């Protein structure tokens with residue numbers, strides 16, 4: 642089954658929505674883009690390879706109180722094409738099965754910023770993906786903003802080359818999320834990928850069928 646990465650995000654978000662006990666009265670508005678840093682002199686070739694999603698904060702997440710549901714990291718692979726677009730392949734658990742999603746990010750306006758092609762079949766009206774900071778070797782912080790069914794959603798993501806990052810980097814991520822109005826209830830830390838989850842056997846570097 643081929644699902645877009647966006648679909649995956651939305652499924653996760655829907656799952657989070659359905660767990661919400663207290664629905665906040667208003668959605669946190671997206672910040673002006675001028676408030677969002679951009680990695681200077683972005684080097685797209687060095688950004689290639691595997692990344693793990695360590696944490697995410699979004700104005701769409703409303704965690705239910707007292708819910709101990711776990712969310713597992715996804716592994717995201719970036720391969721650069723000659724036209725400077727990326728083939729993005731995401732591997733993660735969908736239910737209890739390993740699944741893979743692919744998408745294409747194309748350069749958009751300035752280096753370090755991308756958008757998606759072919760969103761005509763979905764209800765997504767715009768999509769912006771920006772690298773706000775990276776050292777290419779340990780961490781990457783991302784800002785993603787998209788319009789879906791006339792609503793604007795935004796996310797901050799912390800990616801790591803490994804499944805663990807220093808507490809300094811995690812604090813930096815939390816600070817950035819807070820500066821955009823996102824609090825604990827909007828933030829999810831993903832559990833490290835384990836080799837066996839309730840019968841689903843999956844090694845991080847194993848390719849899923």
Ligand SMILES: *[C@@H]1O[C@H](CO)[C@@H](O)[C@H](O)[C@H]1NC(C)=O
Nearest residue numbers: 660661705706707708709710
């Ligand atoms: C917590 O999440 C699980 C799995 O999504 C759900 O079945 C359960 O109802 C949730 N519990 C609460 C208290 O929200």
Ligand SMILES: *[C@@H]1O[C@H](CO)[C@@H](O)[C@H](O)[C@H]1NC(C)=O
Nearest residue numbers: 720721722723727728729745
């Ligand atoms: C990206 O994907 C396209 C379409 O599947 C493929 O033709 C191309 O070779 C891929 N590029 C890289 C760098 O793997």
Ligand SMILES: *[C@@H]1O[C@H](CO)[C@@H](O)[C@H](O)[C@H]1NC(C)=O
Nearest residue numbers: 744745746757758759760761
């Ligand atoms: C986008 O859609 C066009 C027309 O349907 C198709 O030719 C093209 O290959 C698609 N591009 C990608 C990246 O899927």
